Amino acid sequence: MLRFGKIELDVPFVQAALSGYSDLAMRRVARRCGAPYAINEVMLDKIVNQPGRKRDRILSVADDDHPVGGQLMGANPDEFGPAAHAMAEAGYDVIDINFGCPVRKVLGRCRGGFLLSDPKTALDIVRRVYDAVGASKPVTVKMRRGTDNSVESERNFFEILDGAFDSGVAAITVHGRTVTQRYVGASDWEFLARVKKHAGDRVILGSGDLFSADACVRMLSETGVDGVTIARGSIGNPWIFSECRALWRRDRLPDPPSVAEQGRVIAEHFAASVDEHGLEVAGRVMRKFGIKYSEHHPCGVSVRDAFIAVSTSEDFNAALDRWYDAERDWPPAVRREGHGDLVAAGATV
Numbered sequence: 087m088l089r090f091g092k093i094e095l096d097v098p099f100v101q102a103a104l105s106g107y108s109d110l111a112m113r114r115v116a117r118r119c120g121a122p123y124a125i126n127e128v129m130l131d132k133i134v135n136q137p138g139r140k141r142d143r144i145l146s147v148a149d150d151d152h153p154v155g156g157q158l159m160g161a162n163p164d165e166f167g168p169a170a171h172a173m174a175e176a177g178y179d180v181i182d183i184n185f186g187c188p189v190r191k192v193l194g195r196c197r198g199g200f201l202l203s204d205p206k207t208a209l210d211i212v213r214r215v216y217d218a219v220g221a222s223k224p225v226t227v228k229m230r231r232g233t234d235n236s237v238e239s240e241r242n243f244f245e246i247l248d249g250a251f252d253s254g255v256a257a258i259t260v261h262g263r264t265v266t267q268r269y270v271g272a273s274d275w276e277f278l279a280r281v282k283k284h285a286g287d288r289v290i291l292g293s294g295d296l297f298s299a300d301a302c303v304r305m306l307s308e309t310g311v312d313g314v315t316i317a318r319g320s321i322g323n324p325w326i327f328s329e330c331r332a333l334w335r336r337d338r339l340p341d342p343p344s345v346a347e348q349g350r351v352i353a354e355h356f357a358a359s360v361d362e363h364g365l366e367v368a369g370r371v372m373r374k375f376g377i378k379y380s381e382h383h384p385c386g387v388s389v390r391d392a393f394i395a396v397s398t399s400e401d402f403n404a405a406l407d408r409w410y411d412a413e414r415d416w417p418p419a420v421r422r423e424g425h426g427d428l429v430a431a432g433a434t435v
Contacts, residue, residue, distance in 0.1 A: 088313040090257035090289045091224025093153055093180060095122040098313030099302060099330040102259075102293065103128050103157040103182065103228070107321055110148055111358035112375070115351060116320060120327035123153050125315075128184050131160035134169035147177035155180035155226065159187060161196040163210040167218040174219040181219050183211060185246065186228045186261055188268040199265035203233045205242050209249040216254045224256035231277050234266045247281070257289035259315050279309040291315050297422075299329035299339065322378025323422055324351060342382060342419040349410025352379050356402060369399030376402065383409065384417035
């Protein structure tokens with residue numbers, strides 16, 4: 087089991103926070119495919135603190151969405167405590183702090199990964215959040231392995247890591263790339279192993295290059311981390327969680343989901359998106375998911391193009407009906423590997 091604070095998970099595989107993706111609909115599908123814990127997409131602290139529709143949506147936690155983490159990002163320590171308190175009161179089971187986002191706009195506003203260059207402010211934020219909610223909710227942190235490859239950056243990393251644990255943080259997720267790398271180059275799993283050795287009994291979760299169940303289980307065995315958070319590898323691939331469970335039990339890897347099974351899960355995801363966003367918006371929201379789901383289809387290129395063309399919910403349903411007809415005799419499904427590349431999925435009809 088994976089334990090941090092009051093949270094106990096039966097397997098060490100987590101649905102990561104994904105900006106623009108890990109909404110309630112995605113989290114519901116991930117849970118039904120085996121994810122024991124999911125984190126909401128990152129939210130700005132000041133939006134949580136301002137009355138309005140965005141705040142109302144953030145603070146609406148569904149009964150079937152537990153345990154769930156609420157991830158906060160910002161630059162001003164004064165904003166974090168009230169935002170964390172509001173999210174805890176709304177029903178989030180964990181409050182997660184984002185010190186890892188590498189997006190240029192975020193860095194330019196001194197948020198996310200920028201704070202890895204400012205340990206004093208980063209640790210002030212951690213203390214504010216812990217003081218606000220730490221008595222009742224686990225507080226966790228998401229980091230990258232530093233701003234860049236410099237000695238100073240690594241020193242800052244470990245100052246924040248140790249200071250966060252000393253302040254009461256229950257677990258820290260470490261992505262094996264630097265902020266300046268963004269998503270270029272390999273995630274440094276050797277660094278993750280070094281971090282876990284340094285942390286000892288304190289809970290470390292690993293992240294980076296987890297695009298298959300095999301990679302997730304290998305990260306655990308090769309680095310010694312306590313758990314993994316699956317980010318881009320779970321977009322359009324909720325089956326990665328059931329596959330992780332199988333490999334964790336040392337069972338055979340399940341066959342790739344059939345076209346009929348893919349269609350059933352996509353339809354479920356779409357229905358959940360309609361519930362969350364409304365019929366007018368759901369088609370546009372689901373377009374990006376459909377493009378990723380297509381990578382499992384034996385006619386992946388044609389299916390991808392069909393989803394690219396989607397602009398309404400009617401368009402999405404039409405693509406779903408055409409390409410996921412359960413009565414049709416489809417070729418065998420494929421397994422998505424690597425960074426979301428198609429494996430033997432170039433066929434068109």
